[in-house]
Amino acid sequence: MNSSVATTHHGPASGLSRWLYTTNHKDIGTLYLWFSFVMFLTGGCMALLIRAELFQPGLQLIQPEFFNQMTTMHGLIMVFGAVMPAFVGLANWMIPMMVGAPDMALPRMNNWSFWILPFAFSMMLSTLFMEGGAPNFGWTFYAPLSTTYAPPSVTFFIFAVHMMGISSIMGAINIIATILNLRAPGMNMMKLPLFVWTWLITAFLLIAVMPVLAGVVTMMLMDIHFGTSFFNAAGGGDPVLFQHVFWFFGHPEVYIMILPAFGIVSEIIPTFARKKLFGYPSMVYATASIAFLSFIVWAHHMFTVGMPLVGEVFFMFATMLIAVPTGVKVFNWVATMFRGSLTFETPMLFALAFVVLFTIGGFSGLMLAIAPADFQYHDTYFVVAHFHYVLVPGAVFAIMAGAYYWLPKWCGNYYSETMGKVHFWCSFIGVNITFFPMHFIGLAGMPRRIPDYALQFADFNAVATVGAFIFGFSQLIFLYNVLHCIRKGRKASDEVWEGSHGLEWTLPSPAPYHSFSEAPQIK
Amino acid sequence: MSTQTYYVPEQSRWPILASTALFLMAFGAGSLINSLSADTGGATGLLMLLAGTLGMGLIMLGWFSNVINESDKGLYSPQMDRSFRWGMSWFIFSEIMFFAAFFGTLFYIRNLSVPWLGGEGEKGVSNMLWHGFTAEWPLMSTPDQQAFPGPQGVIDPWHIPLLNTILLISSSFTVTLAHKALKLGKRSRVVLWLAVTVGLGIVFLYFQAYEYAEAYNELGLTLNAGVYGATFFILTGFHGLHVTLGTLMLIIIWLRVMKGHFSTEKHFGFEAVVWYWHFVDVVWVGLFLFVYIL
Numbered sequence: 001m002n003s004s005v006a007t008t009h010h011g012p013a014s015g016l017s018r019w020l021y022t023t024n025h026k027d028i029g030t031l032y033l034w035f036s037f038v039m040f041l042t043g044g045c046m047a048l049l050i051r052a053e054l055f056q057p058g059l060q061l062i063q064p065e066f067f068n069q070m071t072t073m074h075g076l077i078m079v080f081g082a083v084m085p086a087f088v089g090l091a092n093w094m095i096p097m098m099v100g101a102p103d104m105a106l107p108r109m110n111n112w113s114f115w116i117l118p119f120a121f122s123m124m125l126s127t128l129f130m131e132g133g134a135p136n137f138g139w140t141f142y143a144p145l146s147t148t149y150a151p152p153s154v155t156f157f158i159f160a161v162h163m164m165g166i167s168s169i170m171g172a173i174n175i176i177a178t179i180l181n182l183r184a185p186g187m188n189m190m191k192l193p194l195f196v197w198t199w200l201i202t203a204f205l206l207i208a209v210m211p212v213l214a215g216v217v218t219m220m221l222m223d224i225h226f227g228t229s230f231f232n233a234a235g236g237g238d239p240v241l242f243q244h245v246f247w248f249f250g251h252p253e254v255y256i257m258i259l260p261a262f263g264i265v266s267e268i269i270p271t272f273a274r275k276k277l278f279g280y281p282s283m284v285y286a287t288a289s290i291a292f293l294s295f296i297v298w299a300h301h302m303f304t305v306g307m308p309l310v311g312e313v314f315f316m317f318a319t320m321l322i323a324v325p326t327g328v329k330v331f332n333w334v335a336t337m338f339r340g341s342l343t344f345e346t347p348m349l350f351a352l353a354f355v356v357l358f359t360i361g362g363f364s365g366l367m368l369a370i371a372p373a374d375f376q377y378h379d380t381y382f383v384v385a386h387f388h389y390v391l392v393p394g395a396v397f398a399i400m401a402g403a404y405y406w407l408p409k410w411c412g413n414y415y416s417e418t419m420g421k422v423h424f425w426c427s428f429i430g431v432n433i434t435f436f437p438m439h440f441i442g443l444a445g446m447p448r449r450i451p452d453y454a455l456q457f458a459d460f461n462a463v464a465t466v467g468a469f470i471f472g473f474s475q476l477i478f479l480y481n482v483l484h485c486i487r488k489g490r491k492a493s494d495e496v497w498e499g500s501h502g503l504e505w506t507l508p509s510p511a512p513y514h515s516f517s518e519a520p521q522i523k
Numbered sequence: 524m525s526t527q528t529y530y531v532p533e534q535s536r537w538p539i540l541a542s543t544a545l546f547l548m549a550f551g552a553g554s555l556i557n558s559l560s561a562d563t564g565g566a567t568g569l570l571m572l573l574a575g576t577l578g579m580g581l582i583m584l585g586w587f588s589n590v591i592n593e594s595d596k597g598l599y600s601p602q603m604d605r606s607f608r609w610g611m612s613w614f615i616f617s618e619i620m621f622f623a624a625f626f627g628t629l630f631y632i633r634n635l636s637v638p639w640l641g642g643e644g645e646k647g648v649s650n651m652l653w654h655g656f657t658a659e660w661p662l663m664s665t666p667d668q669q670a671f672p673g674p675q676g677v678i679d680p681w682h683i684p685l686l687n688t689i690l691l692i693s694s695s696f697t698v699t700l701a702h703k704a705l706k707l708g709k710r711s712r713v714v715l716w717l718a719v720t721v722g723l724g725i726v727f728l729y730f731q732a733y734e735y736a737e738a739y740n741e742l743g744l745t746l747n748a749g750v751y752g753a754t755f756f757i758l759t760g761f762h763g764l765h766v767t768l769g770t771l772m773l774i775i776i777w778l779r780v781m782k783g784h785f786s787t788e789k790h791f792g793f794e795a796v797v798w799y800w801h802f803v804d805v806v807w808v809g810l811f812l813f814v815y816i817l
Contacts, residue, residue: 013534017534018534020536020539021534021535021536021538021539022534023531023532023533023534023535024531101529102528102529102531103529103531105606105609105610106606106610107531107532108532108535108537108538108586109538109610111535111538111539112537112538112541112542115538115539115542116542116545118542119542119543119545119546119549120546120549122546123546123549123550123553152557152560152561155553155556155557156550156553156557158553159549159550159552159553160549162549163545163546163549166545169614169617172613173609173610173613173614173617174610176609176613177606177609177610177613180609181602181605181606181609182529182602182606207613207616207617207620208616208617208620209620210617211617211618211620211621211623211624212620212621212623212624214621214624215621215624215625215628216624218757219628219757221556222746222753222757224560225556225559225560226746227745227746227747228746228747228750228752228753228756228757229665229671229749229750229753230628230632230750230753230754230757232671233636233640233649233652233653233666234665234666234667234670234671235665235666235667235670235671235749235750235753236632236636236637236640236662236665236666236671236749236750236751237632237636237750237753238631238632238635238636238639238640240636241628241631241632241636244627244631245624245627245628248624248627306646308644308645308646309645514531517528518528
């Protein structure tokens with residue numbers, strides 16, 4: 001047995017095989033994070049193309065058909081390629097270190113979960129070069145636009161979604177098994193760091209709803225190619241059924257993209273406030289309540305579709321209930337900072353911006369939840385403003401905050417604080433210039449997903465485009481800062497931050513290739 | 524020593540190979556289906572699909588034998604065993620949610636969309652688009668009979684489906700008997716009961732195929748026969764695929780038992796297949812109730 005013990009303790013293999021064959025949670029985390037960043041830039045370029053076209057009314061750069069492909073691919077890439085893999089990457093890196101585990105529970109399957117993604121996205125991006133063009137029906141792919149009127153490439157889109165689903169389910173199973181089974185002795189559930197808790201609940205949501213997404217795309221495939229009539233009233237089906245099944249997946253999905261962000265922010269704020277997190281148990285229960293509610297609010301995406309009144313009312317009030325546990329969270333973050341010794345390093349700046357801007361996104365969400373008012377807002381730029389506020393300064397800012405927060409632990413060096421702050425302020429200003437005016441043009445009636453618009457929307461659209469380019473190009477500062485941090489930079493101590501707490505900070509910086517081969521004892 | 528620490532495997536080639544095979548399967552299936560719909564051959568797609576499927580089969584064989592070898596060497600601790608158990612449980616939960624999507628579809632169509640099309644309730648105005656359409660279930664005539672000609676008949680639940688219910692429920696018992704025998708170390712009985720279970724699975728599949736042929740040839744109950752056919756075939760079809768997979772898994776553990784694998788205490792591979800088989804059985808009871816009888 002000595003040989004096996006000896007071999008499990010060596011460092012990484014060299015060359016490409018390290019990344020192709022790895023079973024190491026840190027390597028796989030790194031792969032996820034870089035993949036996500038590449039996808040973030042790809043989807044970002046598409047967003048900039050969209051914004052460039054919308055800089056002025058009229059058609060300048062691209063044709064409407066291609067514009068529709070860009071909005072579709074931008075959404076799909078950002079949701080499934082950028083935000084979700086980034087969170088899985090952070091989970092891979094941090095969860096084993098936070099719970100005192102040697103690695104993820106099922107390391108080979110972990111590798112498989114990652115390596116499916118580049119294949120799935122190659123397949124999805126290849127549709128751009130196919131006859132008839134890429135999918136052009138929006139990331140929500142409503143029937144019959146995505147069935148009867150879809151380009152032939154929709155078939156490849158369907159199989160790409162299947163592959164992403166397989167990857168997500170396996171990744172989520174791995175995370176749950178790690179958290180439930182690989183905690184160090186003494187690390188009971190109510191001692192888990194909040195990032196771990198939020199990921200446990202997120203993983204549950206993933207396993208519950210990714211199969212439903214698989215189901216709905218399968219029904220699309222059947223309708224398109226095998227003569228069924230699930231979403232066709234001529235055969236007794238119903239196109240609205242598509243929306244119900246899709247949003248039964250889709251609403252938990254948006255919490256899949258925000259709960260881990262809550263976790264990250266709940267790690268960062270106590271560190272830089274030098275106080276314990278206020279109300280830890282209520283944070284756990286709030287997260288669980290949000291997850292539960294996510295299953296009974298899906299039809300608030302469909303208020304204008306023609307549901308019976310009882311449906312409108314039920315989904316309206318159920319949706320408003322979400323504000324309660326979310327309010328608990330925001331209250332706890334603010335209370336954690338109250339009378340703390342605050343310092344404002346880059347992760348804290350991003351976390352603070354998260355709290356403020358995510359709350360703005362939450363409030364516009366409450367406005368949209370009011371069914372009678374939603375008839376005015378539905379499918380306008382107000383909706384675009386709302387979900388970009390929760391996803392960009394929400395999810396993406398939290399990912400950035402997490403990256404800056406843990407980079408010194410990963411690389412052993414500090415990033416450049418000056419560059420980090422420049423990156424933060426450019427992003428913060430860029431994001432608000434981009435998305436804040438969208439509230440106004442949305443309320444004034446500009447529909448989403450159009451390449452051209454009426455003249456009265458011109459000014460705010462021009463402003464939003466300028467903001468988008470500021471935000472987009474400032475991400476190159478981030479890229480430079482990360483590369484700089486990997487290669488040189490001030491050496492980081494083990495605890496990295498003065499107020500840091502938790503198992504991951506007891507390991508050396510950079511964290512050794514194998515973290516806890518011997519389980520640590522938790523007091 | 525190795526039973527005390529959690530086993531973290533060395534680098535492995537299986538996952539990247541499996542990703543490649545999965546890509547071939549997905550891209551091949553996509554090309555094949557698109558060419559079939561456009562009537563342009565589809566040989567390349569078929570070839571990719573077959574290559575991918577064959578590759579995936581071989582990879583699974585290699586990957587699982589890798590795991591079995593490690594288990595035989597005593598590298599796995601009881602904690603590892605719990606990881607496998609969590610993994611399999613959550614996988615089955617994901618399968619339940621997959622079927623839940625189709626059951627949800629069935630309930631929505633039966634209880635809401637078809638009655639609305641027939642003019643009932645708050646959304647009954649949609650009947651104005653389909654004059655003369657009456658709501659009924661099973662849906663024998665669809666709103667547009669030209670595009671989706673409704674079936675002439677539906678499957679009688681009290682013949683083949685009832686028989687299939689008896690077959691599958693018995694197979695759940697026989698697989699439990701095999702499991703009990705394994706725990707007692709009576710290997711010849713394990714082999715026997717597993718063989719009976721596999722046999723019941725295969726007979727089930729034979730009857731299911733027979734029922735499909737009858738639906739297509741005599742009843743006009745096809746995928747194209749409106750939403751009744753659509754829900755009928757998607758639910759029974761995916762269930763049939765799961766029975767096929769379950770039967771293959773049973774055959775594999777049957778061969779492994781004959782090779783002398785599994786001990787009276789440690790046999791999670793065996794148990795995982797038993798769990799899966801019970802899951803397939805429970806789904807069938809749901810099908811029998813909601814698709815065939817009600």
